[in-house]
Amino acid sequence: xxxxxxxxxVRIGLQGVQVSESVKIFEVGLRDGLQHEPRRLSLADKxxxxxxxxxxxxxxxxxxxxxxxxxxxxxADSDRFFSAIQAGRLELRSARAWCLVPNRIGLERALxxxxxxxxxxxxxxxxxxxxxxxMSIRKSLQEFRLVLVRAKEELGSNFKVRGYVSTAFGCPFExxxxxxxxxxxxxxxxxxxxxxxxxxxxxxxxxxxxxxxxLEPVLRDYGPDKIAVHFHDTRGTAxxxxxxxxxxxxxxxxxxxxxxxxxxxxxxxxxxxATEDLIYMLNGMGLKTGIDLDAxxxxxxxxxxxxxxxxxxxxxxxxMHAKTG
Amino acid sequence: xxxxxxxxxVRIGLQGVQVSESVKIFEVGLRDGLQHEPRRLSLADKxxxxxxxxxxxxxxxxxxxxxxxxxxxxxADSDRFFSAIQAGRLELRSARAWCLVPNRIGLERALxxxxxxxxxxxxxxxxxxxxxxxMSIRKSLQEFRLVLVRAKEELGSNFKVRGYVSTAFGCPFExxxxxxxxxxxxxxxxxxxxxxxxxxxxxxxxxxxxxxxxLEPVLRDYGPDKIAVHFHDTRGTAxxxxxxxxxxxxxxxxxxxxxxxxxxxxxxxxxxxATEDLIYMLNGMGLKTGIDLDAxxxxxxxxxxxxxxxxxxxxxxxxMHAKTG
Numbered sequence: 001x002x003x004x005x006x007x008x009x010v011r012i013g014l015q016g017v018q019v020s021e022s023v024k025i026f027e028v029g030l031r032d033g034l035q036h037e038p039r040r041l042s043l044a045d046k047x048x049x050x051x052x053x054x055x056x057x058x059x060x061x062x063x064x065x066x067x068x069x070x071x072x073x074x075x076a077d078s079d080r081f082f083s084a085i086q087a088g089r090l091e092l093r094s095a096r097a098w099c100l101v102p103n104r105i106g107l108e109r110a111l112x113x114x115x116x117x118x119x120x121x122x123x124x125x126x127x128x129x130x131x132x133x134x135m136s137i138r139k140s141l142q143e144f145r146l147v148l149v150r151a152k153e154e155l156g157s158n159f160k161v162r163g164y165v166s167t168a169f170g171c172p173f174e175x176x177x178x179x180x181x182x183x184x185x186x187x188x189x190x191x192x193x194x195x196x197x198x199x200x201x202x203x204x205x206x207x208x209x210x211x212x213x214x215l216e217p218v219l220r221d222y223g224p225d226k227i228a229v230h231f232h233d234t235r236g237t238a239x240x241x242x243x244x245x246x247x248x249x250x251x252x253x254x255x256x257x258x259x260x261x262x263x264x265x266x267x268x269x270x271x272x273x274a275t276e277d278l279i280y281m282l283n284g285m286g287l288k289t290g291i292d293l294d295a296x297x298x299x300x301x302x303x304x305x306x307x308x309x310x311x312x313x314x315x316x317x318x319x320m321h322a323k324t325g
Numbered sequence: 326x327x328x329x330x331x332x333x334x335v336r337i338g339l340q341g342v343q344v345s346e347s348v349k350i351f352e353v354g355l356r357d358g359l360q361h362e363p364r365r366l367s368l369a370d371k372x373x374x375x376x377x378x379x380x381x382x383x384x385x386x387x388x389x390x391x392x393x394x395x396x397x398x399x400x401a402d403s404d405r406f407f408s409a410i411q412a413g414r415l416e417l418r419s420a421r422a423w424c425l426v427p428n429r430i431g432l433e434r435a436l437x438x439x440x441x442x443x444x445x446x447x448x449x450x451x452x453x454x455x456x457x458x459x460m461s462i463r464k465s466l467q468e469f470r471l472v473l474v475r476a477k478e479e480l481g482s483n484f485k486v487r488g489y490v491s492t493a494f495g496c497p498f499e500x501x502x503x504x505x506x507x508x509x510x511x512x513x514x515x516x517x518x519x520x521x522x523x524x525x526x527x528x529x530x531x532x533x534x535x536x537x538x539x540l541e542p543v544l545r546d547y548g549p550d551k552i553a554v555h556f557h558d559t560r561g562t563a564x565x566x567x568x569x570x571x572x573x574x575x576x577x578x579x580x581x582x583x584x585x586x587x588x589x590x591x592x593x594x595x596x597x598x599a600t601e602d603l604i605y606m607l608n609g610m611g612l613k614t615g616i617d618l619d620a621x622x623x624x625x626x627x628x629x630x631x632x633x634x635x636x637x638x639x640x641x642x643x644x645m646h647a648k649t650g
Contacts (some may be wrong), residue, residue, distance in 0.1 A: 060332045072453070159392055182627075206609075207605070207608075207609025208568055208609070208610055209609055209611060233639055234643045235602060235605050235643055236599060236639030237602065237606050237609075239561055239562060239564060239565045240565045243533055243565045243569065274561065277560060277561030277562065280560050281532050281562050284532025284534055285532055286534060313561065314560055315560040316562030318529070318559045318560055
């Protein structure tokens with residue numbers, strides 16, 4: 001009479017009722033999000049938004065990228081941004097400011113302006129790694145090892161590192177990526193002294209089954225403390241995929257305020273999972289994030305004004321509608 | 326080391342790998358969707374879209390409502406629509422055309438034009454039932470009994486009935502709805518001779534936990550063959566909620582081509598779950614629908630032109646972007 005999933009699924013779904021648990025939001029809107037927006041935010045605005053994210057309760061924020069300024073002009077002010085942080089011109093409280101570092105050149109820039117939390121990235125596919133890093137996967141991992149040696153030389157153990165594995169489910173150049181293939185890159189990344197690995201569905205092609213296929217062995221080997229997920233909502237599945245990741249035990253999720261990065265004028269390049277939609281779901285499930293959803297949604301309204309387009313977060317749209325009638 | 330859900334969740338997620346299963350899509354775009362659109366479609370267009378939905382593989386379609394024409398002008402042509410069906414002017418093949426019937430007056434109109442598949446509706450909250458039906462829940466269920474007696478008198482056993490329980494998770498007037506409260510209405514509905522009960526999150530407030538809280542007892546009592554779910558995507562959770570319903574064994578899901586019903590000019594009134602996003606996820610999970618996703622997405626592009634606004638389906642947007650560059 002019942003579907004085969006009923007018993008176990010009910011146990012999963014109701015777990016939140018009995019157990020008080022929390023999920024950590026890793027906010028990538030001001031980096032991964034803005035990087036894909038046609039309109040720029042001024043540094044003053046970026047600082048204001050970062051402060052308001054922190055005031056709303058966000059504790060992990062990606063704020064810049066030390067990549068080539070000509071290739072990613074939206075991130076060209078990252079040196080000034082992190083200088084401002086270093087100079088104490090931002091009220092970051094206990095939040096961590098992260099920056100993307102593609103290689104040793106980027107690291108030197110990051111070190112000069114006092115950055116201490118480094119996000120390195122490679123991909124599950126060589127073509128994507130070549131196009132984005134100018135290196136094969138293998139080469140990029142070798143480079144990361146040198147980046148980490150240099151960071152340690154400069155900072156001792158006084159820094160944090162997360163490693164992105166992009167295109168873990170699919171690649172714009174190579175198509176569908178088998179779990180086995182992505183798993184090999186995750187394992188190679190895990191051999192480096194990284195604190196966390198974020199598994200990225202860069203082009204938003206994952207589904208709950210492919211999430212299980214990749215994450216089940218990853219979690220078995222490394223445990224949820226070391227793993228984050230990073231879904232894009234290109235095909236509408238980012239929140240469902242996050243739910244499945246949560247079912248599997250994942251407790252760190254990357255997302256982007258307002259769904260930043262999605263652009264209605266180039267809809268195919270849809271954004272990151274929207275932080276508001278994620279928090280709404282987590283709140284309902286009894287999973288705490290420590291983030292004030294109203295404060296975050298107010299921020300989305302401001303961002304929509306600045307970027308002159310509606311945010312793609314469904315929750316933020318409903319919130320705005322309720323607020324403005 | 327692992328989250329408490331890992332083992333059972335993996336069993337769920339991977340089930341799709343081993344078992345070939347199917348999910349039935351109940352397409353409500355041309356009724357629930359259009360009803361909330363500011364722009365009208367002509368009857369000729371409705372007929373064309375219905376035919377193309379059927380050609381894409383849709384087998385259950387809600388096409389009209391025999392409600393007051395002055396209150397729901399978008400459905401004022403339902404009599405002509407079903408007359409056209411009766412006259413064989415639509416190529417519906419083996420698909421079923423459903424119509425919404427609020428009371429005996431509506432049923433007489435539906436009978437006159439040869440309708441055979443009736444959707445009745447009540448709500449989990451009295452205020453919503455009063456505002457939409459002009460009756461309390463109890464009264465509406467009494468009325469439905471009379472509707473069904475009359476249908477049987479006219480058609481013998483040659484008709485189908487589904488019953489909607491609206492506002493099953495939350496009500497625009499009464500706020501959050503407890504599972505226990507919605508469950509009472511589902512049970513009362515189940516005492517009527519209905520073939521299927523569709524449990525509706527009319528204002529899009531459900532989350533995976535509330536889905537489990539309501540659906541677990543419903544499925545235990547009535548089994549998945551009799552149950553459908555109907556999620557709105559107002560806060561971005563419709564697909565995640567559908568995933569959880571699928572985990573629980575539900576195999577009939579209401580959705581709307583393009584996410585019809587969501588309107589960017591009144592974003593708070595966001596639409597039904599988009600059929601394309603649902604099918605993309607189901608395809609990935611190995612759950613068959615018999616529907617051609619490309620054909621459906623092409624239809625979304627046409628609808629966007631007719632309604633002069635982008636569809637809210639993320640999948641359809643990505644599809645359109647890929648197609649047009």
